Amino acid sequence: MAQQRGPGGPGQNRGGFQKPKNLRKTVSRLMSYLTRRKWPLLIVLLCLLGAVVTNIAGSSFINLVIINNIAAGSYTGVSGLAADVGKLISIYAVGWVATYGQSAIMVQLAQRGTNRLRKDLFDHLQTLPLSYFDRHPHGELMSRFTNDADNVQLALEQSVVSLLSSVLMFVGIVVVMLVVSPLLFLVSVVTLGSTFVVFKVFGGRSRRYYQKQQADLGAVNGNIQETIEGLKVVKAFTHEEQAKTLFARLNENYRASATAANFYSTAIMPIAMNIMNIGYALTAAFGGVLSIAMGLPLGSFTLYLNYCRQVGQPMNQISQQLTTILSALAGAERIFECMDETPETDEGFVTLVPVVRDSEGRMTPAPQGAHVHDWAWKVPENPRFVLVCASKDAHDELVECGEDVPGHLWAWKYVNKDDPAFGLHRIRGDVQREEGYVLAQLTGAVRFQHVDFSYVPGKQILHDVTVFANPGQKIAFVGSTGAGKTTITNLVNRFYEIQDGVITYGGIDVKAIQKDDLRRSLGVVLQDTHLFTGTVMENIRYGRLEATDEECVEAARIAGADSFIRRLPQGYDTMVTGDGANLSQGQRQLLGISRAAVADPPVMILDEATSSIDTRTERIIQNGMDALMEGRTVFVIAHRLSTVRNSNAIMVLEGGRIIERGDHEELIGQKGRYYQLYTGGAELE
Structure with a gap:
């Protein structure tokens, strides 16, 4: 059986990675759906900064309390410890409020932005010619509204904020580590570099296998959809065993690619954490040497070790969120490709108006909303064709004449048209001249004259059709x-x-x-x-x-x-x-x-x-x-x-x-x- 694109088909990219073709343009265009109101984004940024600062400050304050106060015996009573605990709770409370605020606002912005994105896409699809839908499978277009839009929404709600937060957290921790001990940071540079290589190598392989996993999943889903829809045919020709064999093969392909994708994905963190643990041990040893040889303060040493253990977490989050965001941007780019398709052109200037007749039989536009059985074309003055009087000659052909000719007919005369298909076109109905336009009764006379047509250039479908x-x-x-x-x-x-x-x-x-x-x-x-x-x-x-x-x-x-x-x-x-x-x-x-x-x-x-x-x-x-x-x-x-x-x-x-x-x-x-x-x-x- 031929494979079809079904739900979760190859056009989808839930777990895989696909980089957008024009990253800068796509980001700029997508951000326009978030930046229609500037002040909510400003609040989100301030909340992000607040959350990062309170997180780093909380860790520093804990180290200060333990090393400088508890270990040094600075407290004279419970009141001093209680005051510091209260300060620590206040710091984390501010961080919690900041985190909640940025999450709540981003959810609102993402929902509204994606809502507008879907609406703009749907509105634009209504303007496209049918030939566009002939060239694009309907399931592929549906995935723009479902999978691609959902990925964009999820990225805007969570991944963008998480990425910015992780970047700010990483930068903040690195700055603090440099301030505390530039010498110890030399050891951390080697550890961070090794961890980055692991993320790059294993992450790249994971992304490639995730792409294959999504393609195999699409094949499985397409086969299921096709088989269920054609189950009567399968049973009628007793092809149940062939259907089972085909599904088993597709399912095994999906299992193999999913296993490889998840292996590399899940292996990243254990390897990275072991590297970080090794780096932590080396940092501790080197820090001990610095404490003995150069008198590195114990408080600074323990504070550095604390941040040395934390610095790997934002790196992992950056890697994960960057994958999700780039995948969402690829989906957004596919949406924008649809929205950039040229709309159906309409250069028409003749309109249809419902009309009613007065006692003298003259046509007048009907009240809005009234249902009438009489319609007329409203033809404004234009350079393409004009209203003329006509009569029939000896060969029963229309020829232009003056209005004084008894029993004359009305016809449209096309100006500057050498094509013989354009000539005098008789009007079979009442004609009424008005200031600046003509009302011509709609009677349903249709003419095809020497029509040629092809859906695809070079493959003509109709040849010189006249009806x-x-x-x-x-x-x-x-x-x-x-x-x-x-x-x-x-x-x-x-x-x-x-x-x-x-x-x-x-x-x-x-x-x-x-x-x-x-x-x-x-x-x-x-x-x-x-x-x-x-x-x-x-x-x-x-x-x-x-x-x-x-x-x-x-x-x-x-x-x-x-x-x-x-x-x-x-x-x-x-x-x-x-x-x-x-x-x-x-x-x-x-x-x-x-x-x-x-x-x-x-x-x-x-x-x-x-x-x-x-x-x-x-x-x-x-x-x-x-x-x-x-x-x-x-x-x-x-x-x-x-x-x-x-x-x-x-x-x-x-x-x-x-x-x-x-x-x-x-x-x-x-x-x-x-x-x-x-x-x-x-x-x-």
């Missing part, structure tokens, strides 16, 4: 898998951009229409209906969020979904979870059709919408679709040819080209490709 769809017409696309049927419908709503030709909607180049307005005017029913967690009513209302319950019920009734919905445990209030796992495929498609119906668009795109519905339900839907089609343009991608018999035009595609076109009777009479498909002489798949 005309007038308002109220049903246009069907049939053909074998990969012929380009779905691609054509994806181009209407500009999910992808064409390379050549033009697509017009109401005579307007779709590139001139704002994408949100363009897509708002289209109703789409996909072959695989995606349902969201919520009630049945909420899923239907997703087509138009301001729709009332009554409108949603009416849409379900049109689509033929009302009867099965009312038989659900809670009817329209039944919860849908797991992408509709508690519904059949046919029921999910009926809800998808209901969602499109409540949107009440002038153009419907049905991508094999009835492919998973039984013939009885299909007849119910066909009756509802006939009512839904009235006055609308409908594009249908058909799996069952019986559903396209009543289409105004049927386009037969092969290899991205339209090889036949006509209605059902015409194509049957031609006895070509469609005839073969319809009579069973050829297969769609």
Whole structure:
């Protein structure tokens, strides 16, 4: 079985180490999510300094009490000792308050910063073109929100503070050791250098094996996810033993890499501590010689030994936290890479407005929030195309004319366009001139003229496709898998951009229409209906969020979904979870059709919408679709040819080209490709 990226997959890096490519830029950008409010960070820094100073001061004060007071017999009574104990408690109390303060504030800053980071990432993903999601696995993108963001949050909450605290502690201890005895520090330099080499060598190997461990863990998780999802297939072909063998091999690889990673990781501290103990012994011996030969004070000697034992702890913490922080920064860099992707461009200036008619039939913008059945394109004055009068010549072609010509038509004339695909584009609906703009009634006339398209440069999918769809017409696309049927419908709503030709909607180049307005005017029913967690009513209302319950019920009734919905445990209030796992495929498609119906668009795109519905339900839907089609343009991608018999035009595609076109009777009479498909002489798949 092929391995898949699953939870904990290779894209994740929980225990491993991965250095970011541009450390300085990533740190600067990530810090911007923490520094929007400066004073909390200042308080954190002051608390860090306070915690370090009180820690070092506490150790020094203990040494002072024991050596200079208790051992020297300076106390004359219990009161003196009690006073010093009170001072020591006060020092550590200040340290505790400082530690608590910096932890509490950093948790707040980290949570807010990561929250903003996730929000910015999610918001930016909404602006990216579909081609970006075609190139990136969804699981990989999900890991940005989960694993990468969690690593960033954990590092900001704990690791950054711990690293700064450890660095300050290490610097403070080294400064005190130098002040107490520069000669003894020469011995400590050798010990610290040896310990640093251990951290570097063993830590580097541990990080490499942690990377392999995460890759092997991803393979294990991916295999588990793939096997469980395809368990019916495994059992159907009696491949249980092969599945066990594959999992055992992947699991053994994970065990081996995890063992090596944890061996080097756990070996660091015992080796480092032994080196520190050896250094401690050498320091004690050398300090004894200095005390005898040079009169090193006993208090200074014991204080130095105390710090000599403590200096290894911040070194270990620095090594551990640096690994965690660099791993988190690598995750942050992956998040920022997503956020730096170029958003979907939208140069449209034509907008969609709901309109109502006055007593004279003139269009006026409808009140905000009102649900109307009449829409218009609002086209401001622009240098790309202008409104002109037109009439038909002897060859039934549009030609420009004056407004005094009786029965003239309205058309859009494209300026400075030499491409023959751009000419006069008739407007099939009411036209109303206003000051600075034109209102053109939205009727659903769609034109493809000499369209070429490719998803990837050099691999052309559509070749010189020309399709005309007038308002109220049903246009069907049939053909074998990969012929380009779905691609054509994806181009209407500009999910992808064409390379050549033009697509017009109401005579307007779709590139001139704002994408949100363009897509708002289209109703789409996909072959695989995606349902969201919520009630049945909420899923239907997703087509138009301001729709009332009554409108949603009416849409379900049109689509033929009302009867099965009312038989659900809670009817329209039944919860849908797991992408509709508690519904059949046919029921999910009926809800998808209901969602499109409540949107009440002038153009419907049905991508094999009835492919998973039984013939009885299909007849119910066909009756509802006939009512839904009235006055609308409908594009249908058909799996069952019986559903396209009543289409105004049927386009037969092969290899991205339209090889036949006509209605059902015409194509049957031609006895070509469609005839073969319809009579069973050829297969769609």
